[in-house]
Amino acid sequence: MTVSNNGTAGDPGRPDTRFKTFFSFLITFVLLFLSWLVLSGKFEPLLLWLGAISSFFVAYYFYDLLFPDLESNYAGISFRFICYVPWLIWEIIKANFHLLYLAFHPRMKDLIDPHIITFKTNLKSDIAITTLANSITLTPGTITVTATSDGVFKVHAIDRPSAEALPGTMLEKVAKVFGEQI
């Protein structure tokens, strides 16, 4: 689900929707205030008050940007996402050496073979699609060209080995993080 064009998340009249709106506001507020604390690094009353006011202001007007869809289980997702990040970084580092090898190879033009591959996944939510797309882009050798909301990915790969690795384990991991079917 995306943010609707006129910017209101759902119908504010119904009580459960109103509660969800408040909940999304609260999470946004807490997150923003934490980031204020990290940014500021000073714990004086004046600055803390200013931080609270600023976080309130931003969270009040833009609460629907961070968490538009409160059906999902954000706690579980964020925990599994944090577990996913180290694996991703390790994967990025591993694959980067391949790209370094390509870049420094004297006969590079024989090694590379750019082409475009298309594959379809069953991911539904746009945050999952975005995570997969950005993971693919960060893993060297492949760049996501387009990713549509029905889960079709078009990927530009620089050579055959990096293209063959897709979608593979990365898709499984991302689907597991966001609790979706593969």
Added chain:
Amino acid sequence: MLWIDLIVLTFVIFCAIAAITVKDLLATAILFGAYSFMMCLLWAVMGAVDVAFTEASVGAGVSTVFFVAAVFRTSRRTKD
């Protein structure tokens, strides 16, 4: 510190010359953004942190966007 300053100054000259000679206004916009990046670096080297901050936010961010917007609404073509 001194050598950083001298090298970045030379880069700035390159960017400035390229920005006014290139025959595509969008490329001018992009090169002008690069020019602003360099200027920001230069001011950071000279210790003018506030000026560097202003240039980073104004020159690199907003004025490039204005430039692209104006090119979007006019034409990219130019004779010189």
Added chain:
Amino acid sequence: MITFFLSVALGLLFLMLFSIYRALFGPTVLDRLIGVNAIGSKTVVLLLLIGFLYERVDMFVDIALAYAFLNFIAVLAASRYFHKRKGLYEESFMD
């Protein structure tokens, strides 16, 4: 350690030369955009390095952070141009 930081900064500036070559000599506008993006990412690191050279890095982190944001916005705007307007090849070569 300061000498080491200084040499790292000079090395980064040397590497920036490659990106500047790409930004100046195209051939297409999008290649220039790649070059400028690469310059931006090196500049973020260079700002932090200058902060360590001044031994006041807490002042420079803000600038680097703002830089990372705004570089992103500028690149996004410039590439968004091509989502709406066609015709990359017209007058895209330098001289």
Added chain:
Amino acid sequence: MDILDILVIILLLTGLFFFLGGAVGIIRMPDFYSRLHPAGKLDTLGIFAMVTGFAVYNLHHFSIESLLLSIKMFLIVFFVFLSSPTATHSIVDAGMRAGLRHWTKKKRKG
């Protein structure tokens, strides 16, 4: 010269090496799409390595302030990791829409 300094030096040199790969790749690759591969990603990893090095160096004189400063530096990494692939994707999408053809081997042979 203690262990932290050596760690910092290793991290910075790693970052510099990644940046070097990115720069060489930008120059040597044959077309726009393949240039994006080194430019977009080796630079991201270079930032990651170097900023990690800075954060470690900053923890040299440990205090609550320097810890917060290091976390702040990691915010840069966080935002770069979010924004850099998006920028890369945006550029490659622009190239596709503008109709830029990608380099293939067949074209070179024929």
Added chain:
Amino acid sequence: MTDLLPLIVAKYNYWLYVILMMIGLYAMIAKNNLIKKLVGMNIFQTAIILFYVSIGYKVDATLPIIQGAHGGQGAAIQAADYINPLPHVLMLTAIVVSVATFGVAMALAVRIYQRYQTLEEDELRMRLSE
């Protein structure tokens, strides 16, 4: 030869600021396109800002943000330890005004293009004389 390097180092900033300013001036005089002229104007502005910031720099001085002064009283502040803040203030104002003028100039360019369908100076002059 040994005397030449300090001379170059001492004046290099000023020379390059002159060159930059002349690039901007040339673009303002000789270029035909209005947006190119604007870029020239901005380069000119930054050259002047560069000059001002350069004369405020001091060797072996730190940033114009007093260290450890927040709240309590620090030690006596030596003026030679801090870079001159006055040019920074003036130039900060100049940059922000420059972006405002840049925005207005861009708006004018868009308006001119709406009316005359061109941004080239000679074509504009032709249209105006018709």
Added chain:
Amino acid sequence: MKLLGFIVVSLAGALLLYGTQDFPAWGDPQSPASVHLSNDYIEKAVDQTQVPNLVTAVLADYRGFDTMFETAVIFCAGLACFLLLRDFSKKRERYYRHVSTGVILHVKNQEKKLTVGNEFEYMDKDWVPSDLIIKTICRILIPFIQIYALYVVAHGDFSPGGGFQGGVIFGASFILMAISYNLKTLVNRIKEKVFGIFAAVGVLIYVGIAALCMPMGGNFLDYSKLAPLIPGDPGHIRALGMLGVEIGVGIAVTAAMAIIYINIVSEGRHDEGL
């Protein structure tokens, strides 16, 4: 013209290069710019204003008039863009898109209006589907950019930054929203009037704080006279006054940047943009 320009430029450049002989060496602590007034600022600013960032102290206190009119210049720039470009005339042609099938309707007659809702949506002339990845990432980034901008405004006293920089970054977050979704989203979310009012309110906050010093018995922009109004340490009052002024500048700059961008990118019609 080119030759003439080149001659003029070379002559002027040669003269200026000749003039650089008399300049002090780069980084000379005894250069004329650094011996007169600025030393006073450096040595006394912290005692007088309790603000460690000398640039902010000089900008918002010693040279407060300068900054006030600069804010007015920004406001006038926004106003000028509005007056130059804003186009209130109704569009003749409209484009609608049927959401489920993707069929595009081109309505040339103004009277016939389709109801926009779940079935149809507005479309631009050169509309492209907004990109899913860019949209999602920007959705996540925008609140953080905004909190960062507010942080920059609030910490102008201790670290680089202040009203201008924070305002510009906050404006850039709106621009990012317009780029990643479309211009209609931004215009619907925050009305044009709101931006206009905020630009004026920002300048008004600055002038108001400055003018409030006069009935309290001081000069214009003499923040120390505001001490009875605000509880707390009276020595700190100048820093608080500067903070208020910076907030005003930030609001004005934010609104002005958004107005300039929206008007340029849509040629004043506020319907379609980058």
